[in-house]
Amino acid sequence: MSRRKLGRPVGRQHSLAITYARNGFKRPARSQKSGKAERQGKIKWGQLEHRAGQAGYSAASGQAESSHSYEHLQSSFEEWFKEAVKGKLSWRSILTISKAYRRGYNTIARPPLPGIPLPLRGTVSAVVAASNEEKTIAAVIAELSRLPIQEIIVILNGCKDSSFHSIEKNDRVTVISYPQRLGHDVARGIGASLAAGDAVLFVDGDIVLAAEDLAAFVLEIDKGTDVALNDISPYLPPFSKQDDVTRSKMFLNYMLGRPDLQANSLTAIPHALSRRAITVLGGKSLIVPPKAQALAIVQGLTIRAPQSVDVVRKNRIRSENAGAGNEVARLILGDHFEALDEVMRLKGSRLKMTRLSRSELARKRNRR
Amino acid sequence: MPRKRRYASRRNRKTIVYKGPSGYVNNHPNPVVSIIIPAMNERATLADVLYQASRIHRCSETIVVANGSTDGTPEISAKLGARVITADKPLGHDVGRRVGAEAAKGQVLLFIDADMVIPAAELRPFVKAVLEGVDVALNDYSGPTGGREVHTVVLAKHSLNAMLGRSDLKGASLTAVPHAISRKAAAAIGFRTLEVPPVALAAAVLRGFKVQAVHSVQVGRINPAKYRGRQGDPLTSLIAGDHLDALHWLIYERGSRGGYSDLGRQRDKVR
Amino acid sequence: MKEETNLTSIIIPTHNGLHLLTSCIEAIRRHTEVPYEIIVVDNGSTDGTQEYCIQAKLTIVALPRNEGFPAACNKGLSIASGEQLLLLNNDVLVTPRWLSNMLRALYSADEVGIVGPVTNYASGRQQKDIVWRTLEEFMQIAEQHNQADPAKWLEVQRLVGLCFLFKRKLWERLGPLDERFSPGHYEDDDYCYRARRQAFRLLMCGDTLVYHAGSASFAAVNPKGWNSLIERNRRKFIDKWGIDPWIYM
Numbered sequence: 001m002s003r004r005k006l007g008r009p010v011g012r013q014h015s016l017a018i019t020y021a022r023n024g025f026k027r028p029a030r031s032q033k034s035g036k037a038e039r040q041g042k043i044k045w046g047q048l049e050h051r052a053g054q055a056g057y058s059a060a061s062g063q064a065e066s067s068h069s070y071e072h073l074q075s076s077f078e079e080w081f082k083e084a085v086k087g088k089l090s091w092r093s094i095l096t097i098s099k100a101y102r103r104g105y106n107t108i109a110r111p112p113l114p115g116i117p118l119p120l121r122g123t124v125s126a127v128v129a130a131s132n133e134e135k136t137i138a139a140v141i142a143e144l145s146r147l148p149i150q151e152i153i154v155i156l157n158g159c160k161d162s163s164f165h166s167i168e169k170n171d172r173v174t175v176i177s178y179p180q181r182l183g184h185d186v187a188r189g190i191g192a193s194l195a196a197g198d199a200v201l202f203v204d205g206d207i208v209l210a211a212e213d214l215a216a217f218v219l220e221i222d223k224g225t226d227v228a229l230n231d232i233s234p235y236l237p238p239f240s241k242q243d244d245v246t247r248s249k250m251f252l253n254y255m256l257g258r259p260d261l262q263a264n265s266l267t268a269i270p271h272a273l274s275r276r277a278i279t280v281l282g283g284k285s286l287i288v289p290p291k292a293q294a295l296a297i298v299q300g301l302t303i304r305a306p307q308s309v310d311v312v313r314k315n316r317i318r319s320e321n322a323g324a325g326n327e328v329a330r331l332i333l334g335d336h337f338e339a340l341d342e343v344m345r346l347k348g349s350r351l352k353m354t355r356l357s358r359s360e361l362a363r364k365r366n367r368r
Numbered sequence: 369m370p371r372k373r374r375y376a377s378r379r380n381r382k383t384i385v386y387k388g389p390s391g392y393v394n395n396h397p398n399p400v401v402s403i404i405i406p407a408m409n410e411r412a413t414l415a416d417v418l419y420q421a422s423r424i425h426r427c428s429e430t431i432v433v434a435n436g437s438t439d440g441t442p443e444i445s446a447k448l449g450a451r452v453i454t455a456d457k458p459l460g461h462d463v464g465r466r467v468g469a470e471a472a473k474g475q476v477l478l479f480i481d482a483d484m485v486i487p488a489a490e491l492r493p494f495v496k497a498v499l500e501g502v503d504v505a506l507n508d509y510s511g512p513t514g515g516r517e518v519h520t521v522v523l524a525k526h527s528l529n530a531m532l533g534r535s536d537l538k539g540a541s542l543t544a545v546p547h548a549i550s551r552k553a554a555a556a557i558g559f560r561t562l563e564v565p566p567v568a569l570a571a572a573v574l575r576g577f578k579v580q581a582v583h584s585v586q587v588g589r590i591n592p593a594k595y596r597g598r599q600g601d602p603l604t605s606l607i608a609g610d611h612l613d614a615l616h617w618l619i620y621e622r623g624s625r626g627g628y629s630d631l632g633r634q635r636d637k638v639r
Numbered sequence: 640m641k642e643e644t645n646l647t648s649i650i651i652p653t654h655n656g657l658h659l660l661t662s663c664i665e666a667i668r669r670h671t672e673v674p675y676e677i678i679v680v681d682n683g684s685t686d687g688t689q690e691y692c693i694q695a696k697l698t699i700v701a702l703p704r705n706e707g708f709p710a711a712c713n714k715g716l717s718i719a720s721g722e723q724l725l726l727l728n729n730d731v732l733v734t735p736r737w738l739s740n741m742l743r744a745l746y747s748a749d750e751v752g753i754v755g756p757v758t759n760y761a762s763g764r765q766q767k768d769i770v771w772r773t774l775e776e777f778m779q780i781a782e783q784h785n786q787a788d789p790a791k792w793l794e795v796q797r798l799v800g801l802c803f804l805f806k807r808k809l810w811e812r813l814g815p816l817d818e819r820f821s822p823g824h825y826e827d828d829d830y831c832y833r834a835r836r837q838a839f840r841l842l843m844c845g846d847t848l849v850y851h852a853g854s855a856s857f858a859a860v861n862p863k864g865w866n867s868l869i870e871r872n873r874r875k876f877i878d879k880w881g882i883d884p885w886i887y888m
Contacts (some may be wrong), residue, residue, distance in 0.1 A: 043514065164693055171703050176718065179696035183633030190638055194700075239522075240513040240538075244530035251527035253611060254520055268759050283638045288630075332626025333531055340615050341624040349616035353609030473830075512700075539753050 015277070046117075049100040050087070055080045056104025061358060070115035074148045077101050077117035085119075091219040091306055094119060095212065115146045116211055120222045122198030127191030130205025131181060134161040139208040144201075146211035147218060153194055154205070155187040168309040170350040184331060191284035192273070198222070200270045207311055207342050208268060216307035217272040227296050229264040231305035235312040236263060245329050248336040252290060255351055256297040256343065264305045266293040267332060268312075273333070277301050290339035369460035385398040393422045395448035399429040401495050402472030402551075405450075406464025407432050407482035409439045416485040418448050423488035425479070425495055431471055432482070433464040441482075451543075466562045469554050478548040486546060486585055493583035503553035504572045507546055508581035510539025512588060520604050524611040528566055531615065531626060532573045542569045543607060553577045566607075566614035574621060647675045647804070648721030648739060653729040654682035654712035657691060659852065664695065666732040673739050678719060680711040707836030708800070717812060724810055729800040730852035731758075732774075734781035740847040742806050744792050752839025753805040753831060755798035756847040763888040764795055765843055777850055784848045791845030797887040798841055800827030802849055805834075812837055819879075825872040828884040 023246035058078035060068060078096065085097070098117050106112035126149045130137050137154070143151050152173045156163050158181030167175055174188065187200055203209060220228035236242060242250075245262045253261040266289040273281070280299050285292045296303055344350060403421045405581045407414065414432075421430045430450040434442040436458030452465055461481075469477050480486060497505040504628040511522035522539055529537040542565035549572075554562065557571040572579050618626050650668065653660050660679070678698050681688050682705040692699040700714050712726050719864065723745065725738075737756065744754045757767040760778070771777040813833050820826035831841055876884045 001665050014410075026464055164689070169703070173703055174714075175701040176699070177693060177701070178636070181632075182637060183635075184632060186634055190718050193638060194714060204568060216454035238514065239518045239526075240510070244535050247523065247527045247530050250518070250525055254523055255608065259520070285633070287633060287635055287638055330533075330628050331631050333533075334625035334630060336531065337615070337628065338624050340612070341619050344612070344616055344619075346704075350612050352610040353605045353612060637718075639720055 009212070011018045027067065048282065050288075051084060051098040052080075052097045052114045052355045053104035055084065056101035057107055058104075059101075060105040060108035063134045065110065068105075068110075068113065070113055070117075070148075073105055073109075074117045075100065076105075078119055078298035079117040088223075091216045091223075094219055098215075099212075115148075116215060118148050118215060118219060118222075120148060120218070120220055122224070123151075123196070124149045124199045124201065125153060125197030125217050126201045126203065127188060127195055128154045128203055128205050129153065129185075129187035130154060130156050130163060131158050131173075132163060133205040134159075134166045136208055137163050137205045138168060140205050141167060141170065141176040141209060143211045143214070144203070145170065145172065147214060149197075149201070151195065151197060153191050155182075156205075157182040157187060157190055159283060167280050177231060178233055182263055183287055184328070185287050186262075189287040192278050192283045192286050195278075198275050199272055200275075200278060201270060203270045207269070209311075213307065213309045214270055217270055220304055221272045221274050224302070225304050225306075226280075226301035227266070227303040228272040229261070229266065229303065229305040230268045230270055230311065231264055231308040232268055232312050233262050233264065233305075235306050235310055245332045248333055249290070252294060252336055252339055253297070253355075255340075256294060258297055258303070261303065261305065265290060266296070267335070270309060270311075285342075287339050288335050290335040291342050294339040294343045298346060369565070385491055392416050395449060395451060396408050396427045396429055399427055399474040399623050400499070401425040401428040401478055402468075402474035403428060403430045403470050404465060404468030404472060404480045405430065405482050406459075406461050406468065406478055407437065407441050407445070408458050408541070409433045410482035411439045411440060411444055412638075413483050413485055413627075414441060414444055415448060417480065417482050418445065418450060419490065420485060420488045421480070424491050429472070429474060431468045433459070433468045435464060437508045442573050454508040459551050461603045462563045462565060466559050469549075469551075469562055471560045472551065474550055475551050477551055477554055478546065480546045484587060485543070490583070490585050491546055494546055497580065497582040498548045498550050502579060502582060503550045503577035504536065504542070504569070504579040505548040505582040505586065506540040506542065507544050508538075508540055508578065508584040509544060509587055513539065513542075521607045524566075524608050528570065528611050528614055531618070532570060533578065534573055534579065537581050541565060543610070544587055546585060550577075564613055566611045567617050570614040576620070596613045643724035643756065646676060646718075647673065647723040647725055647742070648719030649675055649677045649725045649727055650680060650712055650715035650719060650731055651727045652680045652682060652708055652715065653684065653688060654705050655684045655688070656729045657684070657686045657688050660688060660729045661691065661695075661809055662732060663727070663729050664697065666734070667727075670733050670735050671738050672736070673742060675738065676719070676721060678715045679861065680715040683704055686834050695811055705822070707818070708823035708840045709816040709818045709820055711888065712800075712826075713815040716815065722807050724805055724807060726771040726803040729852070731802055732850040734785055734847075734849050735800075736785045736787070736848055737847055738789045738804075740785055740787050741844050743787060744789070744842045744844045745806065746867050747789065747792070747842070748840070750838060750840050751806075751842055752834045752837075753798055753803065755793075755804065755845055756844050756849045756868045758801050758849050758851040759797045759800070760851045760853045761801060761814060763797060764793075766850065769848070770855060773863075774850070781848045781850070786844075786846060788846040793843045793845055794845045795841050796835065797828055797884070798843065799849055800830075803827060803830075809834055809837075809839060817879075819875055820872050822868070822871050823872075824852045825876045825884055829876060829879070829888065831885070832880060832882075832884070 009237060029211060063072060096368040102116060126144050128140055141152060141154065150172060154175045155174060156175065157178040164175065166175065166179055192200060199218055201214060201217055217228040236246060249263040253259060277296065280301060281292050281295055285295055375475050401424060405417065405423065415501045418430060431453060432450045433509065434445060435455040444482040453471055465479055468617065475635045476495050478495055480491065495503045513522060525539040525541040529535055554574060556575060557568055561571055583619065598601045651663065664677065667731065676702065679692050680700045680702065682702055685837060691697060702711065702714065716724055723742065741756060742752050745751055749787060755765060757765050759769045760766060771780055816826045817829050819828060834841065841867050
């Protein structure tokens with residue numbers, strides 16, 4: 001890992017730097033979340049990054065200035081990556097290499113390109129749900145445009161402001177505009193119905209997330225996981241101080257046999273789904289995120305939480321300002337009821353929790 | 369009486385005061401308070417527990433529901449003056465509570481366990497609350513919440529309360545003792561419901577009874593074995609399942625969203 | 640009939656045809672008595688179409704570029720929520736009782752999959768000889784003409800996509816329009832052919848007359864191109880099915 005990572009975040013701050021800061025600037029142990037090739041000692045870090053930088057440089061210098069573009073950056077990187085990197089890498093390592101390649105490319109390219117290349121096997125769509133977000137929507141789309149996403153679907157609903165007009169004409173952006181408010185999370189179901197990519201990334205139009213943070217979710221799905229969740233555990237207070245929504249998310253995961261997921265859930269963005277996950281879950285269940293979460297677990301989809309992106313603090317600030325925070329909290333509790341109702345229909349009202357009769361249990365517990 | 373002396377010396381406790389030849393436990397014919405104690409093989413602590421029970425209220429009765437005991441628990445209880453209800457096979461805690469509640473005559477039903485000795489002074493607040501109008505007086509004890517990993521049962525209790533809209537109760541529950549219920553509320557909910565404590569709690573809240581956590585008794589410390597169960601402990605699974613039963617019941621009573629609005633989601637826009 | 644109360648999703652692909660679109664929408668709003676939703680799919684228009692749709696409180700799917708008729712239809716269809724789906728050209732003006740008449744035909748039997756109206760200008764059997772001078776006169780003729788009459792329903796083998804009403808179960812069974820026929824022509828023939836292969840029936844509603852301005856935009860701008868496009872796509876149909884689509888017209 002580059003030494004620069006260990007100092008103050010350069011340019012855009014992103015959660016990797018925060019993770020380092022939290023760990024007292026110690027490099028995370030190599031074995032933590034690293035890929036098989038790395039663990040087997042097959043990758044020499046400094047060398048690969050250096051080679052990436054050089055390859056980016058030569059890719060850019062081999063092209064006329066006018067043909068420096070994100071498309072070229074992406075395609076040349078994919079080609080190079082296929083040859084140069086054998087074996088499986090963690091998404092963090094892939095991102096490091098991507099950025100090294102881009103740095104090399106941008107030594108030549110003028111102006112330097114903002115986009116990040118990623119080695120993807122499939123296609124990616126993004127779904128952005130927004131209602132009256134004229135202040136942030138353009139920036140959200142700008143960040144998504146920095147990733148190799150073929151299709152950015154923006155779903156505006158009930159906008160009384162100039163959200164539609166703040167979206168710049170962009171070759172990859174489709175905007176669906178509904179005059180009426182659709183209600184919470186309905187846009188996600190609509191976006192899922194339209195999206196054609198092998199991986200679909202879901203974000204909201206009111207929180208600008210850096211492309212570097214979103215890359216993890218895209219890479220996770222591309223490598224075969226069905227559901228990539230935001231790991232919000234680092235941002236939660238201790239249990240006694242947690243709110244009702246957090247507890248119900250955790251409860252659902254625990255009851256379905258996934259205590260490892262803690263309070264991570266499809267309720268939060270960003271998250272990404274595979275094509276298979278969308279087919280299995282169906283657009284209708286995505287409208288009630290906890291229900292989709294429950295079904296994902298019960299239907300045996302692979303679920304991971306590869307990256308932590310701080311949406312919690314921003315959300316809390318917003319809902320404290322509005323008074324509607326409580327209303328939405330109650331809606332989410334209701335959603336968890338729906339989720340339980342759904343899985344209870346599939347698995348019985350006790351979700352396969354012990355069938356031991358109380359008398360047998362009493363005998364066991366009171367053995368003398 | 370040699371048997372009593374041996375008892376006393378083995379336990380090395382302070383002297384026990386006997387109120388009368390028939391035992392020291394009260395059994396008032398028209399009790400205000402019924403103290404219900406499910407017990408199976410608890411002779412080590414039983415006498416102390418019964419002694420504390422006797423000091424809670426003048427006008428009380430003590431009912432020991434002793435099932436499937438093999439160590440003489442029913443006999444000891446009877447000798448100490450309690451009303452004893454027995455059954456052949458062990459019924460378990462929660463069923464024992466129901467059996468006791470059905471047999472109780474008092475207007476306040478106080479539930480305690482036979483393996484924990486809780487001083488009468490810590491039990492009186494529960495009785496007092498019910499006499500003053502609270503229908504379900506819970507132990508304001510939320511379990512261990514300080515560690516990194518939360519225990520499934522602690523999580524379940526907190527979650528049920530949250531989903532009932534009663535997060536003010538934190539982790540209080542009818543699973544834990546001590547707690548007191550007015551007989552009126554218990555009858556309205558149904559004594560059978562007491563067998564699944566989380567369902568009883570949900571029913572009490574739903575039916576509009578006054579449910580409060582009135583006093584804190586740190587039962588975790590007194591009886592660590594019970595609350596330090598591993599995640600894989602079958603009791604954990606049973607209690608978790610009970611909480612799911614409660615939520616299932618709430619869905620049945622209030623609809624698939626537990627009565628919460630979805631703020632006008634246009635669901636028909638997605639097929 | 641209870642099916643009439645189901646929602647009809649009207650999908651209107653459009654490309655730089657604002658003036659056509661506004662009249663089209665106005666006519667729908669005036670003459671449709673049954674529940675409907677309109678989804679405009681904008682193929683990268685630069686003439687203010689999107690602004691108009693937002694102002695007129697229409698649901699719009701604004702594509703970044705012109706993706707052609709079948710792709711645009713498919714995008715609209717994938718987010719449509721109605722039980723019945725209807726493709727409509729932006730140069731069609733609907734007429735009194737147009738949709739209720741067609742719905743009656745659509746739900747007249749379980750196997751009926753697709754229905755279409757008659758019009759003043761269309762390829763194939765749906766073209767009807769009408770004499771009119773002004774649009775008002777046309778509308779008056781249509782008002783008289785559009786009396787519901789099952790005797791006027793005719794079984795056909797192909798319907799044009801300019802006003803194309805079909806059941807959702809067809810969408811579920813057949814999937815989307817075939818985008819190899821982009822930018823347009825013969826995707827409707829292809830869909831009709833696939834529907835008939837699945838034993839669905841097609842009805843032409845002789846009791847429903849709508850106005851169609853014709854391929855004014857494309858043909859006017861690019862007459863030779865238009866002919867070669869039609870020819871190219873006819874070839875594609877033949878390559879796909881081994882049959883000349885003309886036999887069904």
